[in-house]
Amino acid sequence: MVQLKVNGVAKQFEGDPEMPLLWYLRDLLELTGTKFGCGQGLCGACTVHVNGVPTRSCLTSLQSAAGKTVLTIEGLSANGTHPLQQAWKQFAVPQCGYCQSGQIMQAAALLKEKPKPSDRDIDEAMQGNICRCGTYQRIRQAIKQAAGVKA
Amino acid sequence: MSTENIQVVSRRGFLGTIFSAGAFVLGAQLLPSEAQAATLAADTAWHPGIWLGLEPDGTLIILAHRSEMGTGIRTVLPMVLADELEADWKRVKIEQAIGDTKYGSQNTDGSCSIRDFIVTIREAGASARLMLERAAAEKWKVPASECKAANHQIVHKSGKKLGYGELATLAALQPVPKKEELRLKSPSEFRYIGKGVPSTDLDDIVVGKGTFGMDARVPGMVYASIERSPVYGGKLKGFDDKAALAVKGVQQTVVIDGFKPPHNFQALGGVAVIADNTWSAMQGRKKLKVDWDLGEHASFDSEAYKKSLFETARQPQKQVRNIGDVDAAFAKATKVHEADYYVPMLAHAPMEPPAAIAEVKNGKATIWTATQNPQAVQETVAAALGIQKEDVICHVTLLGGGFGRKSKPDYVAEAAILAQKLNKPVKVVWSREEDIKFDFYHAVAAMHMKAGTDVKGRPTAWLQRSVFPTIGSTFDASARYGQEFEMGMGWVDLPYDIPNHRAENGPAQNHVRQGWMRAVANIYHAFAIHSFIDELAASAGRDRVEYLLDVIGTPRHLDLEAQGVKYWNNGKPIADYPLDTGRLRHVIEVAAEKSGWAKKKPVKGRALGIAAHRSFLAYVCAVVEVEVDDKGQVKIPRVDIAIDAGQIIDPDRVKAQLEGAAVFGASIAMLGEITAVNGQIQQSNFNNYRVARINEAPYVTHVHLIPSNAIPVGVGEPGVPPIAPAICNAIFAATGKRVRDLPIRKTKLV
Ligand code: FES
Numbered sequence A: 001m002v003q004l005k006v007n008g009v010a011k012q013f014e015g016d017p018e019m020p021l022l023w024y025l026r027d028l029l030e031l032t033g034t035k036f037g038c039g040q041g042l043c044g045a046c047t048v049h050v051n052g053v054p055t056r057s058c059l060t061s062l063q064s065a066a067g068k069t070v071l072t073i074e075g076l077s078a079n080g081t082h083p084l085q086q087a088w089k090q091f092a093v094p095q096c097g098y099c100q101s102g103q104i105m106q107a108a109a110l111l112k113e114k115p116k117p118s119d120r121d122i123d124e125a126m127q128g129n130i131c132r133c134g135t136y137q138r139i140r141q142a143i144k145q146a147a148g149v150k151a
Numbered sequence B: 001m002s003t004e005n006i007q008v009v010s011r012r013g014f015l016g017t018i019f020s021a022g023a024f025v026l027g028a029q030l031l032p033s034e035a036q037a038a039t040l041a042a043d044t045a046w047h048p049g050i051w052l053g054l055e056p057d058g059t060l061i062i063l064a065h066r067s068e069m070g071t072g073i074r075t076v077l078p079m080v081l082a083d084e085l086e087a088d089w090k091r092v093k094i095e096q097a098i099g100d101t102k103y104g105s106q107n108t109d110g111s112c113s114i115r116d117f118i119v120t121i122r123e124a125g126a127s128a129r130l131m132l133e134r135a136a137a138e139k140w141k142v143p144a145s146e147c148k149a150a151n152h153q154i155v156h157k158s159g160k161k162l163g164y165g166e167l168a169t170l171a172a173l174q175p176v177p178k179k180e181e182l183r184l185k186s187p188s189e190f191r192y193i194g195k196g197v198p199s200t201d202l203d204d205i206v207v208g209k210g211t212f213g214m215d216a217r218v219p220g221m222v223y224a225s226i227e228r229s230p231v232y233g234g235k236l237k238g239f240d241d242k243a244a245l246a247v248k249g250v251q252q253t254v255v256i257d258g259f260k261p262p263h264n265f266q267a268l269g270g271v272a273v274i275a276d277n278t279w280s281a282m283q284g285r286k287k288l289k290v291d292w293d294l295g296e297h298a299s300f301d302s303e304a305y306k307k308s309l310f311e312t313a314r315q316p317q318k319q320v321r322n323i324g325d326v327d328a329a330f331a332k333a334t335k336v337h338e339a340d341y342y343v344p345m346l347a348h349a350p351m352e353p354p355a356a357i358a359e360v361k362n363g364k365a366t367i368w369t370a371t372q373n374p375q376a377v378q379e380t381v382a383a384a385l386g387i388q389k390e391d392v393i394c395h396v397t398l399l400g401g402g403f404g405r406k407s408k409p410d411y412v413a414e415a416a417i418l419a420q421k422l423n424k425p426v427k428v429v430w431s432r433e434e435d436i437k438f439d440f441y442h443a444v445a446a447m448h449m450k451a452g453t454d455v456k457g458r459p460t461a462w463l464q465r466s467v468f469p470t471i472g473s474t475f476d477a478s479a480r481y482g483q484e485f486e487m488g489m490g491w492v493d494l495p496y497d498i499p500n501h502r503a504e505n506g507p508a509q510n511h512v513r514q515g516w517m518r519a520v521a522n523i524y525h526a527f528a529i530h531s532f533i534d535e536l537a538a539s540a541g542r543d544r545v546e547y548l549l550d551v552i553g554t555p556r557h558l559d560l561e562a563q564g565v566k567y568w569n570n571g572k573p574i575a576d577y578p579l580d581t582g583r584l585r586h587v588i589e590v591a592a593e594k595s596g597w598a599k600k601k602p603v604k605g606r607a608l609g610i611a612a613h614r615s616f617l618a619y620v621c622a623v624v625e626v627e628v629d630d631k632g633q634v635k636i637p638r639v640d641i642a643i644d645a646g647q648i649i650d651p652d653r654v655k656a657q658l659e660g661a662a663v664f665g666a667s668i669a670m671l672g673e674i675t676a677v678n679g680q681i682q683q684s685n686f687n688n689y690r691v692a693r694i695n696e697a698p699y700v701t702h703v704h705l706i707p708s709n710a711i712p713v714g715v716g717e718p719g720v721p722p723i724a725p726a727i728c729n730a731i732f733a734a735t736g737k738r739v740r741d742l743p744i745r746k747t748k749l750v
């Protein structure tokens, strides 16, 4: 049995400990804000925080998440009030929206580590997150807005 | 209740689940174009695409009958209606329509939602507004001319007011106004049109609550992952599922029969592994041992195919446009230029891989899926199950990107077939590998170009020849030549003023499923034409902007019909949407000015490139700035796009579409390529089918909207075609290297 905390709630999982966290969140906990985009750590759509570290849930087995704290987009803030979520709305970042949970979770981790990121910091932190709709320039703007750095 | 296309509707049938009793419900039908009229004549049922319902509490419910894949259409069309109705956007509730012919066409494709529905939707809004004014007049016993709609209220000139909700019941009893009675708002009265509102899904998306096809669930459903033939058209010989069944959570395996040509949107066929959750299903599938008869396409090799396409492209082929005498003019030219261009196969790769849920009960199917075309879902599922399409209910979720992939519902057919066989709801989930390996690919294309120029370097003769496997092969297995719509995408409509001109198209057989992808045939046609004109300008030593304007010639309306050319003009009358070289010139001038073209002279490793293209009835010019470092790495610090798409409904969403198009175009130019060996697609995921990431995409795209009162047209696609040639033209200016073979990463630039 695997025990872990998801968005502050204690959870127990009896199934195959090899199951990736992604499918546990989506299929079993019905937390579908975390998206499936590639299953291989190549797109970032499935990004969550595990013990505060941005993590590709598609490559994280439940076993390796045992005893850890998982934060998903649903738990990032009460009612979408995180500065990044607000900036995302202000700049109307999403097009289809499918990649955006992962983008926001990745950016939230970036701002925790580097509250005033440079363009290069943003490139480095965000290049694992694909947006096929091509919203990158607004993602950059919104991160800078939330961080209070000049565009 | 009306003589025209707008009617008051009693709340019955499906409407009862959406609107309450006492609501004022109005439906408006898109008037068929003349071309459609003949086929529709037999079908006398009234099919309104637009539905609005005003509830007694003042809530305005608007049905969104188009699919939302990121363009904002699910918000923007209702916004237009609300504006014309003088409604308060805060009181609007948007409901997503299911698939049903009663909505008219719901195929969210071809950049057509705005252009096809804008008139009807405004008339519907104006009708409801006038009926509310008349209802108030009746209640107050005053002339209707003294009553005016203002922000969800009718106001009498005396100052007294009634809310829309209070008038709903009475308004429903008013006769529907005749068209002549309607007064559409003037632009100065617009509340939302031309300004825009936030997407109705924005709040949900930033908290992870929007429901995409991949997120849908129904009670009791099982999950399916499907193993398909690695070669198009391969047949199942046998399989061993012992190891698959041993995977924890796997319940059983089910065979899906192969398709019968033409493949259309049928399920490809294969072996499905059914499990308790997505992961178990995928794990089980990996453990299947399947034996295939790979069939006739097993020898398909994309390198050899490329050679054969070029062999065809170098021989005379079917003429699709011919003016003057090209061969005589070549003989007299000062200089003759020739070049070959190539664009490989591409995959759509929307961020959300295909997924669908189906439930089949008592001969009726219910579907939940991300689809651009719910009526195609109805038809495809009905054909797969042997039921009537009216017995297929298709619920449309949000789409995690579409780009044309999700107008082809083969994945929904798979879910339906499995649900029927298992007699329980089934969710089919495609992995990224399946998405890349079993796409309806954007066609590979080979183009041969030849021009003769005079002493000033201006072309006096121009020959263009394209060869590509047609999308027509999806519907007719014997189709070999480009269809009229493919030829009409930037090929027969070359807008240059060249007295001797010939366009040709040669045959090619498909070895994979071909499909339309964002901007479709415009992608390769634009690449060849706008690269070649840049080569001619370079050879003449002339400024590209000056040269382009010279070759396009005076502002005029091109009359292709007079030249004997069959030209579809996106299915729209050429009289209403002329091919106007004046508008094309103007976007070039604006893009040049805004990008600082005249001041930014090329230096080694840094330069601008330009390309201008009309597609989907919109005029777009892109100026791209590139930096090429000493290792040959390309960066795109800036893109300027000028677009004339007629009247602009929501400027921010238009800009977003063009910013996205610049990234999509950059992916095509720099990175994307699908290849095949032994009939099998060589790419599998984002590591080997590359799309632009944040550090590779244009750093910033400035979009310049040309103010216009012309009929609005769509903007989802026309931004894409000029990007790749503009990038390659910039690379040439910066390095002297001409890239004629995409993607650019295959060419060593230094
Ligand atoms: S789904 Fe995990 S990185 Fe793509």
Ligand code: FES
Pocket (backbone or CB within 6 Å): A094, A095, A096, A097, A098, A099, A100, A130, A131, A132, A133, A134, A135, B070, B351, B400, B401
């Ligand atoms: S918004 Fe569509 S993939 Fe990013």
